[in-house]
Amino acid sequence: MKQDLTTGIIDIGSNTVRLAVYQLSDNGAYRVIDQGRFASRLSQHMNEDGHLANEAIEELTDVLRHYRRICQMHGVSRIRAVATAAIRQSANRDSIIERLSGAIGIEIEVLSGEDEARIGSHAMLCTMGFKDGFVIDIGGGSTEISLLLNREVIHAVSFPIGCVNMTTRFALGTEPVPSSVLHDMQLFVRQQLGKEKWIEQYPGLPVIGLGGTVRALAKLQQREADYPLNHIHGYELREEEVDGRLNQLAAISVDKRKKLPGLSKDRGDVIVSGLAVLLGILRHTAASQVVVCGAGLRDGLFFETCLPQFRPQSAESVLQESIRNLTALYPTAPEDHLNQVRMLAVTLYERLSAKYSFPPQARRLLETAAKLYRIGTAIDYNNSAEHTFYMLLHTHWNGLPHREMLLAASIAAFASAGQLKRNLAPFRALLSEGDIELAARLGTLLQLAAALDRSEAQAISALDVLISGNKLLLIAHADHLLPVEQMEVESIAKEIKKAWGLTPKLSVATKFLR
Structure with missing residues (x-):
């Protein structure tokens, strides 16, 4: 019998202890099926001599036992547990690891700062298409920075500055933070960064941000702006937005921060220090922008542990792997049919692009939509176009900016001009x-391509496309007549005429008939 491989990943962070349970199916599909999160604040439980307090170790042991039970419930075949800055920097590190491992029966790895940077960068490279930039991960007890050039990590370093230990260092209490303290925090961060000269030698590159601080900032910004898309992965922010938000949060008490819509209550007391670190990095690197990466250490560990061969070399390969994973998770149409629809859609596009102008991303959007247009039938065949649109806006996939993701979803789900506008x-x-006109045109091309393989038999070996007056002449190379395809083309002719001003006419080249 075929088996799924289920893996638990535990990240013992300085601020938060997290669990993610990943399911990897025998067809290569993978997804998260359970998660856990506990605000441990380990960095705040260090004694003056650098030892982690016994109470914190006992609490951590209970959390890890709970996570192990969750993993057992899902029948995991392996658990990989790692510890980061707080335990790494503890004077009693070895005894902590021995005690935890003995209590829960799981080997715990202590990651070096360089390991953290490498694994975080790997998570980003597997889920985003950036070629160059700084990858940063602001944690509770440390911040990792990697320089990425041509999708290769050139430098990586870990600094002992995080949202929790910076809060302790600068004695941030429950009251508003004075501007003088913000200035001192910025100065300290930049002094730390100045120890690595390469960090300031690549001005203008984007900063790609991992970790809870950056995600929390994105959620706050999206909530305030009434951002319509429920995705933080790929969300873009400018330096002035980070600066403005930092000053706003610093000016109010911790209690008021905890009541802000979109901000987790357990982050209210550390968000100011986390944003101070982020702003210091942005200014020191002279970054063009900060882009949120929703993937993080746990995802990097999953890819490294379960998919070690997956190392995408381009933005296109990130997108194609994401599409492959979606179609493996929701196998709603034969692959041969989807490939045929894509081929026919591209043929139509290339012929029409000789007469009509398209933006550079149009073909990528059409090909993406062609591979995903049937995904909504995983919910129900009836109203599958609406289900497709919903799923593509609420399912985790990578490789496109938010606007292009939205357009690809609308093209894949196209049924009529009216439905598209709604x-x-x-x-x-x-x-x-x-954009709406583009989505309508590409959506009708996809409709037409699907109609030309309505029998799902891949009967058309080649397609000639001619424009004659207000007619779009489609001459199919096939060895038999195509009555089903003929009816389908006629049924969508009005929508195609609305979008293109052309009426499609399908015929079969007679010399190919038996």
């Missing part, structure tokens, strides 16, 4: 001029 109405703030 789908996109809540997302107007993300759209550019001409």
Whole structure:
């Protein structure tokens, strides 16, 4: 009998202890099936002599036992547990690891700062298409910075500055933080960064941010801006937005921060120090922007442990792997049919692009939509277009900026011009001029390509496309007539005429008939 491989990943961080349970199916599909999160604040439980307090170790032991039970419930085949800065920096590190491992029966690895940077960078490279940039991971007790050039890690370093120990160092209490203290925090961060000269030698690169501080900032910004898309992975922020948010949060008490919509209550007392670290990095690197990476250490550990051969070399390979994973998770159509629809859609696009102008990303959007247009039938065949749109906006996949993800979903789910406008109405703030017309045109091309393989027999070996007046002449190379495809083309002719001003006419080249 075929088996799924289920793996538990435990990250014992300085601020938070997290669990992620990943399921890897025999067809290569993978997904998270359970998660856990506990605000441990280990960095705040260090004695003056650098030892982690006994009470914190006992509490951590209970949390790890709980996570082990969750893993057992899911029938995990292996658990990989790692510890980061707080335990790494503890004077009693070895005794902590021995005690924890003995109590829960799981070997615990202590990651070096360089290990953290490498694994975090790997998570980003597997889920985002950036070629160059600084990858940063602001944790509770440390911050890792990697320099990425041509998708290779050139430098990596870990600094002992995080949202928890910075809060302790600068004695941030429950009251507002004075501007003088913010200034001192910035100065300290930049003094730390100045120890590595390469950090300031690549101005203008983006900063790709991992970790709870950056994610918390993104959620706050999205909530305030009423951002219409429920994704933080790939969300973009400017330096002035980080600066403004830092000053706003510093000016109010911890109690008021905890009541802010979108901010987790257990982050209210450490968010200011975390943002001070982030802003210091942005200024020191002279970064062009900060982009949120929703993946992190646990994801990097999963890829390293379970998919060691997956090392995407380009943005395109990130997108294609994400599409492959989605179609493996939701196998709603034969692969041969999806490939045929993609081929026909590209043929139509290339012929029409000789007469009509398209933006550079149009073909990528069409090909992406062609591979995913049937995914909504995983919910129900009826109203599958609506299900497709919903799933592609609420399912985890990578490789496209938010606006392009939205457009690809609307193209894949296209059923009519009216339905397209209704789908996109809540997302107007993300759209550019001409996007709705583009989605309608590409959506009808995808409709037409699907109609040309309605029998799912891949009967058309080649397609000639001619424009004659207001007619779109489709000459199919097939060895038999195509009555089902003929009816399908006729049924969508009105929508195609609305979008293109052309009426499609399908015929079969007679010399190919038996």
